[in-house]
Amino acid sequence: MTVASEFEQANKSYVDQFTKGSLPLPPARKVAVVVCMDARIDPAAALGLTEGDAHVIRNAGGRATDALRSVIISQRLLGTREIVVIHHTDCGMLTFTDEGLRKIVEDETGQNVDHFAFLPFNDLEKSVKDDVEFFKKNPLVLDVPVTGYIYDVKTGKITQV
Numbered sequence: 001m002t003v004a005s006e007f008e009q010a011n012k013s014y015v016d017q018f019t020k021g022s023l024p025l026p027p028a029r030k031v032a033v034v035v036c037m038d039a040r041i042d043p044a045a046a047l048g049l050t051e052g053d054a055h056v057i058r059n060a061g062g063r064a065t066d067a068l069r070s071v072i073i074s075q076r077l078l079g080t081r082e083i084v085v086i087h088h089t090d091c092g093m094l095t096f097t098d099e100g101l102r103k104i105v106e107d108e109t110g111q112n113v114d115h116f117a118f119l120p121f122n123d124l125e126k127s128v129k130d131d132v133e134f135f136k137k138n139p140l141v142l143d144v145p146v147t148g149y150i151y152d153v154k155t156g157k158i159t160q161v
């Protein structure tokens with residue numbers, strides 16, 4: 001049994017109770033949240049979001065460069081006018097280097113991935129600041145408020161950086 005088939009089962013009861021079928025496409029709160037894919041983080045619960053409120057763009061680390069494509073779409077086509085960046089304590093991105101992961105991939109696949117940036121970091125506060133600055137300075141991104149936070153996986157608390 002795959003997890004996907006478990007999803008199909010779970011979705012049946014979700015559909016039975018579903019009431020949000022007529023929400024507009026653009027996010028009501030006009031915000032894009034860039035946040036790590038870490039399984040311990042539930043952005044909706046942690047930030048008080050509900051369906052239709054926000055674009056939640058997730059990737060490994062919540063890295064800005066990786067999210068840029070989605071942020072441009074979010075702003076230019078769907079009207080978001082604020083960005084929030086959230087990285088977190090105990091992030092997997094703190095545990096490896098580009099060189100190390102490139103070697104693992106090359107050893108296991110025979111493919112050279114030296115051109116690949118996995119975007120790990122070793123300073124959590126700095127990674128948030130770097131990604132906030134990336135959005136503030138990128139000419140493709142609108143001049144909107146950009147706020148960065150660290151989410152503590154032990155307490156659920158966000159702290160502005």
Ligand SMILES: [Zn+2]
Nearest residue numbers: 036038091092
């Ligand atoms: Zn993470």
